[in-house]
Amino acid sequence: MTTPATATTPSSTTPVLPDAQTVTAVTHWTDRLFSFRVTRPASLRFRSGEFVMIGLMGDNGKPLLRAYSIASPSWDDELEFYSIKVQDGPLTSKLQHIKVGDQIILRPKPVGTLVHDALLPGKRLWLFSTGTGIAPFASLIRDPQTYTDYDQIILTHTCREVGELTYGRELVEQVKNDELMAELVGAENLAKLVYYPTTTRETSPKMGRITDLMTNGTVFKDLGIEGMSPETDRGMVCGSLAFNKDIMAIMESFGLREGANSEPREYVVEKAFVGEGV
Incomplete structure (x- = not known):
């Protein structure tokens, strides 16, 4: 690489x-x-x-x-x-x-809608992204508020090729090794950040679209989580138009509802632009 x-x-x-x-x-x-x-x-x-x-x-x-x-x-x-x-x-x-x-x-x-104010309080925050859709989450996982608001943060990033995951991987490593973040939120809290990268074309440790891996239960099995619940789970979505729609359908099948700045609920989607497909 x-x-x-x-x-x-x-x-x-x-x-x-x-x-x-x-x-x-x-x-x-x-x-x-x-x-x-x-x-x-x-x-x-x-x-x-x-x-x-x-x-x-x-x-x-x-x-x-x-x-x-x-x-x-x-x-x-x-x-x-x-x-x-x-x-x-x-x-x-x-x-x-x-x-x-x-x-x-x-x-x-x-x-934008991918902000803490647009979500109701919860315990687990899912950040679903494809391609350059990881950008707003690069901001959120470096914000101390994210770690005080949630017990666990799961960042998923799906790209075509392994090299396209480099930005996200190095970002997560930076957060976990940053002395300022450790001082602000504590080393124990930093362990709450879970990174779940997948590729759709080039071979990698985890292959497949995140939507397929959620639908067949692989994601939940890998993470030791029993699905999603509107009582505990919150979601943010940023990717291609088709990806956004698929993730929304999956979250709604678990009972989560779309929110906005004016009406906070269980998940939000950035609709001002969409990232490239994968």
């Missing part, structure tokens, strides 16, 4: 953009996936799990923007984003070439 390439030197000076933030780091995880960090506006306040509009100036001189989940937690001094590369995509065909020192446009108006 190729070691992720991280940019370390600034690029040439670029024109100042409206709502501009400066790129501070870029990591290319695979030929399809990359992450980057940018400066954070001093006035920006957001809840872990929310998203903002970011982008670049288009060839026509107008901003080219799309919704991106903030992958960094609400306490971070910088903002992190995780993106797919689409070679002919209007935005990502350009965004994938950014370097340290470049500028991006960021509209500082965070919104």
Whole structure:
């Protein structure tokens, strides 16, 4: 597996953009996936799990923007984003070439449903993701509130190939080894974070779509859990449209109901955008 390439030197000076933030780091995880960090506006306040509009100036001189989940937690001094590369995509065909020192446009108006406020209190939190849909959960598993609100957090991540799981795997390792997190929530609480990665095309220790593995009971058997219950389980979903619908149907079969910021319930789904299929 190729070691992720991280940019370390600034690029040439670029024109100042409206709502501009400066790129501070870029990591290319695979030929399809990359992450980057940018400066954070001093006035920006957001809840872990929310998203903002970011982008670049288009060839026509107008901003080219799309919704991106903030992958960094609400306490971070910088903002992190995780993106797919689409070679002919209007935005990502350009965004994938950014370097340290470049500028991006960021509209500082965070919104989203994958937040703690949209769920009723529970004991176990499921975070279901495919592809770049792991981004909002990268924020949530680095937020101390997640560990004070729940006894167990289960992060599932399904991708086509093993290399596409690297970002999530290293993120989980970082959380479990981070001294600040240990100080804030305690080493015992960090053990509550369960990572359940699967692949659909390349051979890995756990093969299959998470939806199939839930339907046939494999997930619950692997984790020693007897299904889901509206009394104890809560869920957040971020992935492809088909994936979202399938996970929703599974959770509703266990009696969980969809919630929102205005009406907290047992699970929430981010509908502002969908990740790539797997």
